[in-house]
Amino acid sequence: MAEIPKTYEPTAIEEKWYAQWLADGEFTAHPNSQKPAYSIVIPPPNVTGVLTLGHVLNNTIQDILARRARMLGKEVLWLPGTDHAGIATQTVVERTLKKSGAIRHRDDLGRDAFLEKVWEWKEKHGGIIIQQLKKLGCSCDWSRERFTMDAAYSACVSRVFVDLYKKGLIYRGKRMVNWCPASLTALSDEEVIMKPQNGTMYHFKIAVAEEPLTFLTVATTRPETIPGDTAIAVNPSDPRYARFIGKHAIRPLPLHLFGEQKLIPIIGDTAVDFEFGTGVLKVTPAHDKADFEIGQRHRLPVIDVMNSNGTMNAHAGESLAGLDRFEARKVAVEHLRELGFLVKEEPYQNNVGYSERADVPVEPRLSEQWFLKYPSVKQARAVVADGTMKFHPERWAKVYDHWLGGIQDWCISRQLWWGHRIPVWYRREKLDAAIEASVADEMLETALDAGEADLAIPRQELSVKIHGPVVPLGVQDAGGESVAQTSTADIHVGVEPPEDVENWTQDPDVLDTWFSSWLWPFATMGWPEKTQTLARFYPTTDLVTGPDIIFFWVARMIMAGFEWTGEPPFKNVYFTGIIRDKQGRKMSKSLGNSPDPLDLIAGFGADALRFGVMRSAPLGVDILFDEKNVELGRNFCTKLWNATRFRQMHGGETEAEIDPALLTSDDRWILLRLDGAIREVTLALEEYRFSDAANALYRFFWGEFCDWYLEAAKAALGNLGSKEDASESAVELPKIHVLNPASANTLAVIDFTLAHTLRLMHPFMPFITEELWHALGFHDDMPADQGGRTIMFAHWPAPFDDDFKIHYGLTPEADAAALAKHDTVTLGRGLRRDSGIAANKRVRFVLKPAAELPAHDAAVLKILLHAETLDLDPNYLPPRATPVALAPLGELFLPLEGLIDVEAERERIGKEIAKVEQELTKVRAKLGSETFVSGAPAKVVEEHRKREIDWQERLSQLQRISADL
């Protein structure tokens, strides 16, 4: 075995081992193996994405779960892949093409040519994040990598669409949808985020046609939509306004020459809140969901005054047409002001829906879209509610349940090109007729607005003309509720195109990206074929994802799982926190507060990044990312590295048998603590408490093994010789040192501890543990598939059983003995400090032992106290004012020949006495309370009495020492 370099250099080691693991096929899942299955599907990152800290958190957790499952003897499938991410990818590619000057708009290329470009882009950049996940150490089964637009996967998407259509759950209808004027597509409700806005509430007067000089005042935040108003509504039980119902108002906009303004009806509707605003509502059915519903109830015309990109159209009037909606607002206000109708403007804060992707306000818009009535909602709700599927942390179950309880139909069509095209074809001639009808609609609306049609036309008739379906496919009942598809003659819905495809036109829209993602757990495993992979690894065991996509993805996957496989797709869902910066802000490119994980890996190592992130990510809490955490991870790696070097310098046989007869108190103690660490880490991982597991490893390895055990072991291992000697001898390594049995036994304990610790650490820090596993030769005697080839398959350490503990004398007493020694050392070091002794100065200590002290313990004390000598003298008579500590192992003196400072010692002891008296007062106050003594459990009272005695004894000793001064 070659000497381990002084500093851990991660890069080369990471590359070496990852390549080795891949070459040996360690990550590949074998459906035929006899082992129990463990599986997890990756939340597919966007195909054009790059690794973020969020991915690091998410995928490190998955890797920990996967690697530990392998060590537990499971057959593990961690299935990776990427998502085509419709809007995001199309936007990125289109923007890039525009920037390069290749096109001004995607229409310049046309659908097919544009899609070709997107595929080119995908081939070129699509692999980046996959390569980055490999750098992180992810043990995914890359042979099973999937993409949501793979041919087989796409076939699944079409298949479920057709299936849902046949079940009557998918329908097409003209409805109010969330329209993104930037992306030019409809969005689902989940893609809209409400943001508070500092806007203005405008109050304007509107004349009542039948009563000269009578005005109503309307409050609105959107005066630019006045041209789209088709009614004024008041609450029928509002005494102020009820009498106006049935009359008409004179709509002020669009402006007309000679004041030929349109009359719109004043209607009564209970939806109007007379507490709010003025109690008079302008009704704009085309641009507000609530208004649309009022419009439906009253059969009001719908006048869309905007173009799809958010600019005003001709219906808005000449002065507004062509303006952006926000520009138009200002102009509309000016018009009202000039007309003398503007009553007041006041600052107003309201919530406005924004497009999540494009970050612009969405426009409620009436349009023809495909909708889905969610399937298997009942089962999806029940499986979480009854605890069959577990959420970690649990509180997300409530959020999930609440959402499913109020679930609305899902708008699944998107006016994009990049995605799964809707598998629906229309007969050409029917479509042409429909387009004519649509044009007729437009003409009617225009006619209405131009005053050529009369609003006195019976409303029902008008409504039929205006609301007649553009394409007669889906139907809705009067309440807007969907009902099953009734007519199938003119449309073809199928996985395959119709045979006479030349007579048909495919629906131009694509499906929402999540309409493919929700099939991920089984579509990636070959569904609907009954593949071995599916049979063996579905349902999956764990899902790890962020709570921000609980509705987008998790809930929908659960429904899809039930609908097409009859089973929930996973057993546990772990929700990570959200990574934020030090100030608690979300990571974003525009803020520039998002460090590149690849830089962090290059600077600190993948293991350091993984450990640092895991250590600071408690269950269910957002993570404030600080590079300091990664530094801590790097430092921990270095510590591990150097502790291993220390072991290696001593040579000797690797992993020799431990002889119970030769065990020291320190050996027993560290074995006990190792057992504790095994239990703690195991339990924490079972409960998905990753940061607790990482902390337990850190505390055990650094705070117990390195700080105490290895330091104490130096006593047992004897003189090493000088540093120079050590490095010289290193040149001749490997060399077998001649070791006495005590030293050999110590090395055996170190090896035992390291071998277990490396395995506990491996899921967190795969690279360094693999390197050291081999460097120390722990793989030598192992079966190839149980740690011989790689630590990946070494068995996860089991807590020690009683036989083991008895055999090695691992008793509570052994633990207490070591702790007594540690406390004694700490007190002795305190004496050094208080006496102003430099840390590097060797001094003489004298211990008046409370009990017989084994030679080994005396030797350890001497080393840990950095003492020149440690005299054990039961009858020691210290010179006056010799600093002394009352330690568990006895009175520890620090004789300061010729340097005695009575005052300093008096002060030191005085402080100590004050402290003890304080504690004594506290405990006596409790014991003096009758209610405590009679009310508290006997055990607690007893414990307090003992505490009182201890403190009292200590106080007496201190007082004696003080008197002797």
Added chain:
RNA sequence: GCGCGGUUAGCUCAGUGGUAGAGCAUUGCCUUCACACGGCAGGGGUCGCAGGUUCGAAACCUGCACCGCGCACCA
């Protein structure tokens, strides 16, 4: 408006009924033969506020304040 979290050391967070903790930061000493990406020893907290339950509350209950998030929203 409803719901869910949170409020403990300068910072980030553990701690769920019995002697207030960790990491980072900070102070002092030390380049001692694994490690200065280190060692040793310190300093630092009326546990958001007010009530209540209890022998005993950072922890349990109630109310309030503030911070964050989600859902729903009235123009």
